[in-house]
Amino acid sequence: MSVRILALVGSLRAGSTNRQLAEAAVKHAPEGAEVVLFEGLGEIPFYNEDIDVEGSVPAAAAKLREAAQTSDAFLFFSPEYNGTIPAVLKNAIDWLSRPFGAGAFGGKPVAVVGTAYGQFGGVWAQDETRKSVGIAGGKVLEEVKLSIPGSLVRFAETHPADDAEVAAQLAEVVAQLHSTAGEVAAA
Template identity: 60%
Template sequence: MTDILVLVGSLRAASTNRQLAQAAVDLAPEGANLHLYEGHGALPLYNEDIDVEGQLPEAVVEYRAAVAAADAVLVVTPEHNGTIPANLKNAIDWSSRPFGGSSISGKPVAIIGTSFAQFGGVWAQNEARKAYGIAGARVIESTVLAVPNSMVRFAETHPKEDAEIVEQLRAFLAQFVSDLAALKNEEQAA
């Protein structure tokens, strides 16, 4: 069973990205367990002065442990002012430490999302890929999903009730799980 931690870049309860993430969880392909992580909103702003082993805030300990325990991370993010939300950037920063032994180091990460903008948050997804890559993650770019016009498209319909979105999510998840299996086979062969 492949364990995939799902991190939503929006903290808003009614976020269309949260809805998209829940649809992904509900559509998890056989052999994959997707689960939403809710605790990253409690992370303090990254500050090296409080990033001290043995004195870490509990939210940081729990978050790093959740990332470390997962086989992969799926990020579902909106676009805030042309980039990623502050809480997501903060989560990336916390997972990137300690340098050389971080919970995100070498971890496969894929990024999808939806936004009100006409390009579906492509800028935010690209920024997240860049930040995760620099943090040491293995960013999966073989398949993407960017849903535009979310506030209109999902005004009265949940993503899991939109046949086109369900089809796109299923295709994305199948490719992501296939990519994860290929990475695992590469590691075992090495």
């Protein structure tokens, strides 16, 4: 079964190691899994029910919802900002959780991974992301975790796609999303 996995990156910085990690996931996705890196999270206005009106949803938010609706699973890449989830990821989750009861997550599998400069690799932010997306309706794969510490040092001269250990770990994360999405579709 072919599975489309939407990748959302919580860092907007051009040289983001989490973006590089997402690029590595795209490159090393196993056969049958297509990882699509969403572009444009920074263009989406903060969620506000006053602007989330059928027929006039901001174009950037509508683009995100459309990409999510056509996906079978989600892969979040979260850095850690002040010990928690980046605002851009939380905003994406808020937009995708609406309309209430009919959000885009709809029980689809979700995994959260990431890298951060600190010694724990952003685990607090990743845990907060799992919590938020689970409440928003995603089927969070709690056992699927990948937190890579020391990002600025580890990836200073090597892109994550060229780090054999990281590439293998990402391929395993994507394979688990692929497998779970197949199970969800068959149920």
